[in-house]
Amino acid sequence: MKILVTGGAGFIGSHIVDLLVEKGHDVRILDSLEPQVHGEQQARPPYLNREAEFIQGDIRDREVLRKALKGVEAVYHEAAAVGVGQSMYEIERYVSVNSLGGAVLLDVIHAERIELAKLVVASSMSIYGEGLYICKACGPVHPRLREETQLAAHDWEMRCPACSEPAKAAPTPEEKPLFPTSIYAVTKRDHEEMFLSFGSAYRIPTVALRYFNAYGPRQALSNPYTGVAAIFSCRMLAGNAPIVFEDGLQSRDFIHVRDIARANYLALTNSGADYSVVNLGSGQGTNLMDLIGLLSGRLGCDSTADVVNGFRAGDIRHCFADTTRAREKLGFEIEISMEQGVDDLAAWARTQNPEDRGDQAREELRSRGLIGE
Numbered sequence: 001m002k003i004l005v006t007g008g009a010g011f012i013g014s015h016i017v018d019l020l021v022e023k024g025h026d027v028r029i030l031d032s033l034e035p036q037v038h039g040e041q042q043a044r045p046p047y048l049n050r051e052a053e054f055i056q057g058d059i060r061d062r063e064v065l066r067k068a069l070k071g072v073e074a075v076y077h078e079a080a081a082v083g084v085g086q087s088m089y090e091i092e093r094y095v096s097v098n099s100l101g102g103a104v105l106l107d108v109i110h111a112e113r114i115e116l117a118k119l120v121v122a123s124s125m126s127i128y129g130e131g132l133y134i135c136k137a138c139g140p141v142h143p144r145l146r147e148e149t150q151l152a153a154h155d156w157e158m159r160c161p162a163c164s165e166p167a168k169a170a171p172t173p174e175e176k177p178l179f180p181t182s183i184y185a186v187t188k189r190d191h192e193e194m195f196l197s198f199g200s201a202y203r204i205p206t207v208a209l210r211y212f213n214a215y216g217p218r219q220a221l222s223n224p225y226t227g228v229a230a231i232f233s234c235r236m237l238a239g240n241a242p243i244v245f246e247d248g249l250q251s252r253d254f255i256h257v258r259d260i261a262r263a264n265y266l267a268l269t270n271s272g273a274d275y276s277v278v279n280l281g282s283g284q285g286t287n288l289m290d291l292i293g294l295l296s297g298r299l300g301c302d303s304t305a306d307v308v309n310g311f312r313a314g315d316i317r318h319c320f321a322d323t324t325r326a327r328e329k330l331g332f333e334i335e336i337s338m339e340q341g342v343d344d345l346a347a348w349a350r351t352q353n354p355e356d357r358g359d360q361a362r363e364e365l366r367s368r369g370l371i372g373e
Helices: 011-022 062-069 091-111 148-152 183-201 228-237 257-269 288-299 324-330 338-349 358-367
Strands: 002-006 026-031 053-056 074-077 118-124 132-135 139-141 168-170 206-211 213-215 254-256 276-280
Touching: 002 011, 002 062, 011 026, 011 257, 026 062, 053 062, 062 091, 074 091, 091 183, 118 183, 118 257, 183 206, 183 276, 206 257, 213 228, 213 257, 213 338, 228 288, 228 338, 228 358, 254 257, 254 338, 257 276, 257 324, 276 324, 288 338
Parallel strands: 002 026, 002 074, 026 053, 074 118, 118 206, 206 276, 213 254
Antiparallel strands: 132 139, 132 168
């Protein structure tokens, strides 16, 4: 099958490309080689699969898209500007690349009458906002953000929005109401809603995969707006303490990039998840202090966290996936444990020479009033 992977030179996209090539598919990559990810020289990354055709271009360029879509039978849309914090002050760029970029891709698919057997789009757990919680008195609750007065008092854990009693985090299912808390999250919601409505209207089997916190080799360590595992690794390799907001006990669901690639392949070969959204996560929450402990041991760094006890606008406390639908609709479960995955990330990170820009990113957020004390 001839398959286009937009963003196929990036972290997740490149692993999808590798797996598709391994399975015998004819793969074409479209990627802009964004300088924040690939460096100012915009050089092709050394890991780029040589058996895949490569086109450098912008997802918003209709002529480039016409060329990239020629003869294609399936599309993975992975191209996106990534960064929750940065999206709050580069609003036009994020909306243009993500929302408009996705719209232009769909428009060209329709205009050129591209007959697709499958359309798979990368969504994000960030569209949930906070995860699902259980209150002893009120049952399942869907809180929005914690009040600033609560955060200013360093009262970090979630409280029931109805009775204000402590609430316990629970696995978050796809049916949970969405509450994006950043511009990036809003654009990822745009992605899944646009693609699913387009697929339904034109009878193109479409799947939106909600990635939880991806980590692993090839993540851009020098990008201070990437995933937290990569950010922490970069800080440690530079001899600096990882910066942790709140108390470090907030939890996230980490899933290895090769598990994500495998789930994407299952979405191509199975029809069970067509026209629907699917969580891709481990189903387990890992708090940031435990993540730092795992990384410091593997990287050989005696790093203690810089726990600032401040907070960032839009940050959530806990969110981890209910993986029932992925198991039932795709036959997907993770194969790489957190311990194995961190080993893999650390082994790769030690071969890199990243530039730590964490302090610069924190100052950017502070200067714009996005950090509270």
